[in-house]
Amino acid sequence: MRINWKPFVLSLAVLLILFPFVYLVFLSLASEWRFPDVLPSYIGFKNWVTVFGSETGLLQSFFSSLLISLSVAIFSTTSGFLISKAVFYHPKKRTLTLLAYFPYILAPVVFAACLSFFFLKMGLFGNMTGVVVAQFIIAFPYALLFFSSFWNEKVKSYEDLVATLGGNKWQTYTKVLLPLAKGLLLICFFQTFLISWFEYGLTSIIGIGKVQTLTIKVFLFIKETNYYYGALSCCLLIFPPVVLLYFNKRYVFKKLV
Amino acid sequence: MFLEVQHIVKSFGAEKVVKDLSFSLQAKQTLSILGKSGCGKTTMLKTIGGLISPDSGKILLNGVDITETKPEKRNIVYLYQEDLLFPHLNAFENIAFGLRIKKIPEGLIKEKVQHMLHSLELEGQADKMPTQLSGGQRQRVSFGRAISTNPSLLLLDEPFGSLDTGTRQRMQELFKKLTEEFDITSLFVTHDLKEAVLMGNQIGFMQDGVLKVYEDKKDFIQDPQTGVQSEIEFWGGLK
Numbered sequence: 001m002r003i004n005w006k007p008f009v010l011s012l013a014v015l016l017i018l019f020p021f022v023y024l025v026f027l028s029l030a031s032e033w034r035f036p037d038v039l040p041s042y043i044g045f046k047n048w049v050t051v052f053g054s055e056t057g058l059l060q061s062f063f064s065s066l067l068i069s070l071s072v073a074i075f076s077t078t079s080g081f082l083i084s085k086a087v088f089y090h091p092k093k094r095t096l097t098l099l100a101y102f103p104y105i106l107a108p109v110v111f112a113a114c115l116s117f118f119f120l121k122m123g124l125f126g127n128m129t130g131v132v133v134a135q136f137i138i139a140f141p142y143a144l145l146f147f148s149s150f151w152n153e154k155v156k157s158y159e160d161l162v163a164t165l166g167g168n169k170w171q172t173y174t175k176v177l178l179p180l181a182k183g184l185l186l187i188c189f190f191q192t193f194l195i196s197w198f199e200y201g202l203t204s205i206i207g208i209g210k211v212q213t214l215t216i217k218v219f220l221f222i223k224e225t226n227y228y229y230g231a232l233s234c235c236l237l238i239f240p241p242v243v244l245l246y247f248n249k250r251y252v253f254k255k256l257v
Numbered sequence: 258m259f260l261e262v263q264h265i266v267k268s269f270g271a272e273k274v275v276k277d278l279s280f281s282l283q284a285k286q287t288l289s290i291l292g293k294s295g296c297g298k299t300t301m302l303k304t305i306g307g308l309i310s311p312d313s314g315k316i317l318l319n320g321v322d323i324t325e326t327k328p329e330k331r332n333i334v335y336l337y338q339e340d341l342l343f344p345h346l347n348a349f350e351n352i353a354f355g356l357r358i359k360k361i362p363e364g365l366i367k368e369k370v371q372h373m374l375h376s377l378e379l380e381g382q383a384d385k386m387p388t389q390l391s392g393g394q395r396q397r398v399s400f401g402r403a404i405s406t407n408p409s410l411l412l413l414d415e416p417f418g419s420l421d422t423g424t425r426q427r428m429q430e431l432f433k434k435l436t437e438e439f440d441i442t443s444l445f446v447t448h449d450l451k452e453a454v455l456m457g458n459q460i461g462f463m464q465d466g467v468l469k470v471y472e473d474k475k476d477f478i479q480d481p482q483t484g485v486q487s488e489i490e491f492w493g494g495l496k
Contacts (some may be wrong), residue, residue, distance in 0.1 A: 157337055160308045163328040164335045165355040165406055175358070179345040 004048070027231035047232050058217060058229070062236050064212040065197060068128060069240075072135045074194035077189045080143020081181065087144065088151035097148060100141040108138065108201035119206055126210040134206040135199050138191040146188050150181055186251070190244050197241060258317075259284035259304075259442055260410060265314035267300055274300045276466040278314065282444070282459070287436060289445040289457025290468065291483065297444045299464040302412045305444070306335040318409060334408040338418040340399040342387040348398045349374070349383040355406035373401040376438060377431070391425040397431065404439050411443040417452065429455055450488060454478075 028047055033040030051058045087096045103111060112134065116125065124130030141200070162172045178185070200215050207216065214237050221230035265278040274297045282288050292298045303309040304317055307328035316324045323331050334355075342351050352373050356366045361379035374380055377397040387395060396416065403411060417425045417433075429452060436443065445456045453460055460477045461470040470475040478485045 129367055154339075154341075157339070158343070160303075160306075160328070160335065161337070161341055162358075163308070163332070164306050164333060164412075165358060165402070166329050166332070167358045168329055171358055175354070176343060179343075182345075 019190070024231045024234050024238075027227060028235050031228050047228050051229070051232060057127050057212065058214075058233055058236065061212050061214045061217045061233075064128065064211065065237075066240065068132055068211075068213060069136065069194050069196040071132045072139050073193035075132075075136055076139035076143045077185060078194045080140055080188065080192075081147050081150075084144050084147035085151055088148065089156075097145070100144045102140050103138055108199070109136075109205060112202040112205035116205060125206065126208040128211050131203050131207045131211045134202045135196045138202060139195045139201065142195060143188050143192055146191070147181075147184065150184055153205060155180070186248065190248050193244060194241055197237070258282065259286075259456070260317055261315075261317040262305065263315040263317070264302070265304055265316070267297075267304055267309065267311050274466050275304065275311075278304075278466075278468055279344050280461065280468060280470045282442065284442050285436075285440045286458045287441075287443045287445050287456055288390060288459045288461055288470065289447060289453040290461040290463055291447060291450060291453040292463035293448055296463045298339065298463055300416055301463070301468065302335060302414050302444060305410070306333050306412050307331050308335065324457070330407075332409045333412060334403040334406065334410075335412045336399060336403050336414060336416050338415045340387075340392075340395040342395055342398055342402075343391075344387055346347045346387075347383065348379065348385050348387075348390065348394075351398050352401040352405055354402055359406065367404055369437050370401075373405050376435065391424075392420055393428060396420065396424075396428060400435065406434060407439075409442065413443060413445045415447055416445075417449075418447075425452075432456065450484060454485075 026043075029043050029045065030040035031042045031046060087093055087100075090096055115134065115137070119125045119130050119134070123147070124133055158176055158180070159172055162176055167175065198215055199213075200219065201209065203213055204216055204219075207213070210215075212220075216234055218230055218233045219234055220236060221227075260276055260282040262280050265275055266273065267275040267486065276297075279303055280288070290298060290301075300309060304311050307323070307326060311324065313441065314324070315322060318331070318333070318486075342348075343354065346354065349370055352370045353366050356369060361369075370383075374383055379394060379397055379401070382390065382394060382398075387398075390398065400416075415471070417428050420428060420468075433456070435441065447453050447456070454474065454477075459470060460474060461468050462477065462480070462483050463469075477483055481487075
């Protein structure tokens with residue numbers, strides 16, 4: 001009899017994918033787990049209670065990160081959509097598109113070092129606005145390049161058609177362009193949110209330790225070798241992207257396929 | 258005259274696409290324009306529709322100079338070869354689109370769209386999405402969307418170009434019926450000789466950016482440039 005290995009291989013693959021996440025949750029519930037103990041001496045919600053009691057400022061970092069990432073995602077998606085249209089109709093479209101790749105030529109830390117002088121002059125160093133602006137500089141070109149595939153001759157024809165049917169610019173956007181681009185807008189929002197959410201190099205330099213996003217906090221805990229808080233902050237770090245991924249899968253990808 | 262086009266010139270870079278375009282058209286008439294691809298037909302239509310600005314010349318509609326008027330204020334609808342139905346709206350909402358933009362009361366919209374669906378022989382298709390309609394049905398919805406706004410002038414850019422022969426013939430008949438029912442004034446651009454003869458009250462021939470409008474169909478048929486004579490010879494030779 002021939003054994004069908006497929007279910008076993010699939011199960012193993014699922015286990016391997018899920019293991020780091022399960023282990024992360026387990027680690028966040030543990031404390032005082034020392035070699036050669038097989039299990040930690042404490043398993044419970046002590047770490048979580050401490051965190052939610054804001055003793056370590058982790059919850060504050062979570063909300064700061066959420067605010068920063070939502071701002072970056074909203075601004076970059078909106079401006080990326082609008083400006084990519086202007087770029088598409090511009091006679092120097094190719095040059096402008098090429099320029100959009102510029103922030104990705106340099107490593108984020110080097111890029112931040114280049115920008116730091118200007119941020120210092122504008123009073124954007126070490127505050128949340130500065131971090132939002134810095135991350136926007138990274139996320140906006142992404143959105144611009146992302147939407148460049150949306151604009152084409154057919155969309156131009158739709159715009160012209162609405163105009164001849166008596167529609168103004170606002171009506172063209174609200175009644176045709178935005179409904180047409182709805183799926184792409186949601187995906188771009190998701191992607192730019194993730195770019196901002198996991199950003200470290202630029203945030204650490206522009207934020208100079210005063211703006212502590214969750215990603216910065218995770219690195220701090222890891223540096224301090226506080227694995228339990230590190231695991232806990234990783235859980236918090238993963239939670240919003242998982243929620244977004246769920247909504248994307250349920251409401252966006254299904255419609256696009 | 259209802260539509261007067263006077264000495265329109267349009268160039269793209271060094272290339273002069275429309276050269277000294279002048280013609281006029283009476284209300285409730287259709288001028289069909291025959292021309293090969295790249296002869297400047299689309300540029301001419303887009304200029305009249307306000308989607309392209311002319312380099313020089315004037316366009317008068319019902320005696321009013323509309324050369325500088327924005328396309329949304331002209332009440333001239335431009336119909337593409339592609340039906341360009343909005344994929345997120347069903348057939349009813351596609352036809353109602355222009356009416357909703359003009360903020361017509363809901364009751365009147367329903368009444369007008371239902372009447373239009375009947376005229377277009379699309380009863381029972383109102384709730385269907387564009388992907389659920391056939392090529393001919395989609396083109397009919399596209400017509401309905403254009404006509405329902407009661408445009409002063411309809412510009413048709415090879416509207417049946419993507420349809421098969423049978424559907425094309427039915428659409429030609431339907432268009433003739435609709436122009437009479439809704440008193441439509443239109444410019445009908447095509448590269449199909451038979452269609453040009455069938456659809457227009459007047460016929461024009463466009464070549465290298467120059468439009469020649471014929472006094473009557475006989476002049477058009479006799480002009481060797483239009484290709485009618487060679488067609489007649491071809492079909493006659495088969496006897």
